Amino acid sequence: MNSPLNALLVVVLALNLFALGTSRLVTVIKIVSLQGVLLGLMPLMIEEHVEWESLLAMGGTILLKGAVIPWMMMRAIREVEIRREMEPLIGFLPSMLLGALATGLALLFSKSLPLASEHTAPLLVPASLATIFVGFILLTTRAKAITQVMGYLVLENGIYIFGLLLLGVIPLMVELGVLLDLFVAIFIICIMVNHINQAFSSLDTRRLSELKE
Template sequence: MSPDFLIALTMLTNFTLVATSRVNKAIQLAVFQGILMGLIPLAMGLGKHTHILLLALVAIAVKGGFIPYLFRRALRQVKIRREVDPYVGYTVSLMLCAAGTGLSLVLAHALPLKAGTTPTFLVPAALATLFTGFLLLVSRRTALTQVVGYLVLENGIYLFGLLLVEEMPVLVETGILLDLFVGVFVMGIVINHIHMTFDSTDTGFLAELKD
């Protein structure tokens, strides 16, 4: 598979993510995107470096295995099916996502790439995915969907990191991946506490503190 195809698929996932109302489906899409993240470096032919191959496998295991497991557990406990009444509606979200993707193309155009870099789509795709994650994070009420947004945001950064993956020290890469995993884990714990305290994971309830 060509990396361009996988990157295009990632961007399509972005659009589907902002348009879906079912929490379950959003989680599945985020997992799908996470597995794509693991496949892209392999498709780019980076698998010949042992440490990158290992890292890609770890990414697939974490994003496609551990994190969905955490989500399923959380979902069983909180029994939420649909994102009802998001702060920004689905049609508007879709339009914003399209606008963000367009903006990413413009921004990426302003940043020069090192000669011989393939695939050139990587930077706009990274920025667009980052933007999508951010959009999900601020426009949704359910804590679970917000965590999905955080995961998508991290995927965007990961995509950009692929430009540098041959350069980066393994130690730093491992630290970054580990932190993502622990971050989602901690968020999962807090979601559980939100659920216990408010009997809901609607973060709209979290609005008692203000000036």
């Protein structure tokens, strides 16, 4: 058993539900950035001796997910002057319940997964699956471009949690490459958000409906 890690994972799961339940965009951004910082700390609790390489990857994760991305997103919403997510496809409470249900199912489901013996104890696999699912809910049921991006980040966080099982397998270069890609992705998205707002006077992606059969 690795109790500090499990405790952190429980906090991550709670943050998922919190992100589903709130309508304030600033709160969602803060939640996702806190989640990013917690994820960045996790390798410390898994590895016995931390090497400089993993310290570098951890530092990069915390800096990017905890500071740089939230800063860029905050700037983006300040420029477009949007505060709240309105009229989601599924309401806030129902989506929170759906998220809780998904978390429960992930816990049950991962019991039946064949896991390597050293990994059966921690919550890593169910937490990863649940977080990925919550990311999907945010991505598909919210109308505002910013919230969809936060959904993508939550999805990415879920995948990161699974990646913790493979600590030391994924080389530093690849980890940094993934982070760099994420950074550029968010950078491009922020530019796009601005242009969407200018062209459509709104960040409601349901207005992006000119192209269809």
